Amino acid sequence: MSRWSPNARGxxxxxxxELFLAEGYEQTTVADIAKRAGLTERTFFRHYxxxxxxxxxxxxxxxxxxxxxxxxxxxxxxxIEAVRIAVExxxxxxxxxxxxxxxxxxxxAAHADLQERELIKRATLTAALAQALQRRGVQEAAxxxxxxxxxxxxxxxxxxxxxxxxxxxxxxxxxxxxxQLKALASGA
Amino acid sequence: MSRWSPNARGxxxxxxxELFLAEGYEQTTVADIAKRAGLTERTFFRHYxxxxxxxxxxxxxxxxxxxxxxxxxxxxxxxIEAVRIAVExxxxxxxxxxxxxxxxxxxxAAHADLQERELIKRATLTAALAQALQRRGVQEAAxxxxxxxxxxxxxxxxxxxxxxxxxxxxxxxxxxxxxQLKALASGA
Numbered sequence: 001m002s003r004w005s006p007n008a009r010g011x012x013x014x015x016x017x018e019l020f021l022a023e024g025y026e027q028t029t030v031a032d033i034a035k036r037a038g039l040t041e042r043t044f045f046r047h048y049x050x051x052x053x054x055x056x057x058x059x060x061x062x063x064x065x066x067x068x069x070x071x072x073x074x075x076x077x078x079x080i081e082a083v084r085i086a087v088e089x090x091x092x093x094x095x096x097x098x099x100x101x102x103x104x105x106x107x108x109a110a111h112a113d114l115q116e117r118e119l120i121k122r123a124t125l126t127a128a129l130a131q132a133l134q135r136r137g138v139q140e141a142a143x144x145x146x147x148x149x150x151x152x153x154x155x156x157x158x159x160x161x162x163x164x165x166x167x168x169x170x171x172x173x174x175x176x177x178x179x180q181l182k183a184l185a186s187g188a
Numbered sequence: 189m190s191r192w193s194p195n196a197r198g199x200x201x202x203x204x205x206e207l208f209l210a211e212g213y214e215q216t217t218v219a220d221i222a223k224r225a226g227l228t229e230r231t232f233f234r235h236y237x238x239x240x241x242x243x244x245x246x247x248x249x250x251x252x253x254x255x256x257x258x259x260x261x262x263x264x265x266x267x268i269e270a271v272r273i274a275v276e277x278x279x280x281x282x283x284x285x286x287x288x289x290x291x292x293x294x295x296x297a298a299h300a301d302l303q304e305r306e307l308i309k310r311a312t313l314t315a316a317l318a319q320a321l322q323r324r325g326v327q328e329a330a331x332x333x334x335x336x337x338x339x340x341x342x343x344x345x346x347x348x349x350x351x352x353x354x355x356x357x358x359x360x361x362x363x364x365x366x367x368q369l370k371a372l373a374s375g376a
Contacts, residue, residue, distance in 0.1 A: 187268055
């Protein structure tokens with residue numbers, strides 16, 4: 001086993017979710033995860049601080065994609081349109097991951113400390129978006145509101161996506177969420 | 189000292205904030221708070237589970253007022269208008285409490301566990317509003333979005349209120365926040 005195994009992080013994540021599904025989140029240890037991934041515990045700890053962190057490892061990628069997408073948009077775009085496009089781009093990272101996301105949601109819902117962690121991640125994502133909007137020249141209060149709305153649409157869409165009867169992808173559901181937001185705000 | 193002192197809860201809150209300001213949050217003990225309020229520790233624990241709880245004791249009153257105000261509104265009112273009126277009514281509970289709120293904000297900002305608690309209170313408030321909107325007949329996704337927006341406007345307004353240069357009251361700032369929300373959502 002080489003010190004830097006190819007895609008060790010992805011293999012650890014995959015192994016962790018397989019075990020969480022099969023054995024339960026509490027019963028699964030870091031040793032179990034490393035073994036199933038064919039890696040050492042030492043390698044696990046190079047990628048994740050603990051078992052819990054596997055569940056939240058994707059949030060950095062989400063935030064990076066959100067800010068990257070926003071950074072590419074012309075400054076003249078209305079704020080809500082910029083937020084919509086960036087949040088849709090972020091959502092697209094989750095395509096093909098519905099089964100994992102559903103299992104993750106079930107685990108988080110069952111643990112108060114994981115729910116807290118989830119709320120912190122959401123607040124961090126919202127604050128990062130608000131700051132990025134301010135750097136685009138949006139005033140502080142408007143930036144905070146727009147970020148709150150955009151991340152709110154994302155989370156509402158995310159929950160809907162997990163059990164969408166039509167099996168649509170999350171970016172499509174999020175796109176509709178922004179239409180719904182506009183309709184709501186205009187008094188529908 | 190009678191067993192059921194009049195307004196014991198208010199006196200304990202007042203004493204706690206005085207001590208937090210004068211001595212610091214960490215240095216203040218439950219014994220200190222009870223003594224300053226002229227009450228026993230036993231009385232303190234009838235009203236608050238711990239020192240931390242004093243900082244969050246108002247959130248039940250906020251939620252009660254939010255739902256009470258919403259419950260009085262005609263069902264035909266557009267969702268966003270109903271949310272606006274209910275959130276403004278809730279905000280009005282904070283009138284005259286700016287100095288306390290500012291000190292509270294400073295304490296919460298300095299402690300990660302209190303920030304988590306604050307996020308949980310916000311999520312609880314949002315969920316309660318979303319459920320109440322559903323009981324009014326608003327569909328689930330729209331109810332979640334409208335609740336997110338409404339509580340988002342409240343928190344953005346709250347932070348603004350703490351340092352508003354014009355010294356306006358929070359309900360006025362929140363009222364403007366809803367205008368800003370409409371402008372943002374319509375592409376301003």
